[in-house]
Amino acid sequence: MKKYKFTKEFLLGGAVAAHQFEGGWDQDGKGLSIADLRRYNPNLNRKDINTERAMTKAKLAEALNPPKDLVFPKRHGIDFYNNWKQDINMFGEMKMKIFRTSISWPRIFPNGDETKPNEAGLEFYDKVFKECKEQGIEPLVTLSHYETPYHLVEKYGGWKSKELINFFTNFAEVVFKRYKNLVKYWMPFNEINAAIYSVWAGAGLKDDEENIETKSYQAMHNLFVANALANKIGKSINQDFKIGCMIAGMMTYPFDCKPENVLLNLHQEQRRKYFYFDVAVGGYYPNYIKKYWERKNIKLDITTEELEIIKNNTSDFSGFSYYMSGVYSVDEQELVEGNLIKFGKNPYLDSNQWGWQIDPVGLRVMMNQIYDRYQKPVFIAENGLGFVEEMKNSSEIIQDDYRIEYLKKHLQQLLLAINEDGVECLGYTLWTPIDVISHGTSEMTKRYGLIYVDQDDFGNGTRKRYKKKSFAWFKNVIETLGETLWDED
Template identity: 25%
Template sequence: MINHTNKMKMLERQLSVVMTLLCCVHFHVQSSNHVEDGIRRSHFPEGFLFGTATSSYQIEGAPLEDGKGSSNWDAFSHTPGKIENDENGDIADDHYHRYLEDIELMSSLGVNVYRFSISWTRILPRGIYGDINPSGIMFYNKIIDNLLLRGIEPFVTIHHHDLPLELGKRYGGWTSPLIQRDFVHFAEICFKSFGDRVKYWTTINEPSLVVDLAYMRGIFPPGHCSPPFGNCYTGNSDVEPLIVMHNMLLSHAKAVELYRKHFQAKQGGSIGIVAHAFMYEPLRDEECDRQAVNRALAFVIAWVLDPLVFGEYPDEMHSILGRQLPRFSLKEKSLIKGSLDFIGINHYGTLYAKDCSLSACPLGTDRPIRGYVETTGTRDGIPIGDEQTGMPKFFVVPSGMEKIVDYMKTRYHNMPMYITENGE
């Protein structure tokens, strides 16, 4: 969530992440070995969306300005030692004051869609325990209106990791089922305030990344973990991720139910969720590693999407975690099943997967919560891709995009998909 270097800040200010629409994926994506020179916009189908993507804490700054309340990231980034060089998002890209410049930049790039997230604490400074902040509503209204004036479609994420600090202090945030009520309350305000102009909604960005980094490894707020994943003051890395994901999925489904019942027909929008989606290749030419690939995909992607499409957690998880997995009641199954109009895909690379049920692996990867899978970007010291990304462990593997889209298309029966983030 934090931009650690000047280079990353520059990239964010240039809004360089591309978003494209793959509606039902009825066309073939060229492999990396057959990329055509001189690609033009006219080569893409009519209605194909080219855009940019950001999140509120990464770009806005102004953490306490105009009535905004404190978020989990505001507090976490100001805790010494939590963030590299003790940096924080107090200024970030100063989007709160420079949003008109940023919209002009987008317009100059020729994009026709902008994905951004709404800061929960800019709308509800204390969550459900306080009033709506009119200045926050006004800020996002100005963004939406100015985007539309320039022919740029707003694509809005309701929650992108920044949670009101108040909710964490009162009942533990995502670890409590109370969060479901509060999330729906926040979503309803967004639908009422912006839904007349917003036609693309996503509820939550990358739930599986949140449970991994915030509740398993403890490097995102609230910083919960336990050995061997990390040494945090509190948390249980084998249990809390399951609870948090369960609450996120039910929060999503209840918000979708509200939208469909009271807003969708009148406002004419669609609603989905965004999945964190690496592709994986077997580290060794062995059946156990091919099965490890299947488990890696299930424990990262299907953990989120299977319940929302089919009404239940993936079989790959049931076979390993069994009764440890939280259960959906019959009413909840009916609620979550089919609670997607589309899938959002955030894809940044491909990794090797190695089986850890039969092979020796580092501590942490050899546990049920990880699906007994170790992932790595290299094999025998050779990177999986020719170029390194901005993240040291990740490499550019263009064919991975085609493969991850094909995996989603097959597993989820050709459901409409948006590439909501990709790049280096």
């Protein structure tokens, strides 16, 4: 295998989300986000993760009036809000070229529908982005990473309401103008397709609402319009902005060559992967989704003007997360966990501790699929391995060779996609450079970071930061432009 390297321009770094690491949920005027209402369940059965992720009317009522023993870990995160300088300095020591993070919408507009922003929130991100620049790190900013202000859910019903489009574009315009000289790379929404598969996080909808599928597709359309308008507004403020979409990567295969399985997988790929890229990057609603809505009697409020906005303001690049792959079969099959949904088990793949199937080659396949279809650069916005890790003493270095192996194999396939297949790729941000609160389960036990944070699932601990073995490994990968990825173990 030829030993390919990254170019000096390739953006190699790490990604986080404000609601998973920032904390400071009640500091300096920040409002309540939908993520702040996610509880931690110490008795979670991992077979019921999708049920745990769901937000029902009963769960919401409990979160708004919680018993004393209920814990909401995303409210304190890992306290980046009060440790931002130390953490960014560690990212600089790691030689990260890019740092993907999100701006907490309710830190800027506490309720989401105000006309004037919270200056204290804007000043916080001033400091963060300036420190990134001083460390030689390019910020990549997600405007909304599952952080819709809760007030917009309570008053307007979440993203099923078109009123949220204007509130979001007002927020986008404020931060585009404020950071136009500090931030070049933007993503309006994280994993925009979560509006269909994780409706509370993606759209601020309760899972037990009536006609939830129709409401989630209406929310999806409203998000597409907001995404396109953000592209338009951003380019009017700074034409050099690079604004891309971000979609949860759904890499799947037919279970075998049975024609019915091939057809099933095609239909699943259309509805669970290509649809979102077709709209955000291609600028159009494809016929297959219109036929699906027809069959399901899903009727949406979509105007000709909105379709023109989507058509004329497409994304500059195709960003997506990639963790695993799965298979589809018309016959009964064993299911395994995915990022937002469950797939059939692939007998050729190993799985991690959480049942996510490890498939580095699938990353190369998906990069080819998306680049070939749209002919715009791709960006790997999330990719990483969660694991249970515990430090027994402060002098210990966690030997996370399993994470190194996972990242190494995926980065190798990324380089092969670029150099042997001709895929244009802007960059790669691993999930994540530092341990954070799990999005799906609100636990700390599921650790992805290259930096260990001394904190447990209940928020107990010193919150001191310690480098894992993967820290030095990734630093070396960046410094050698990936040359060491091909070294024999």
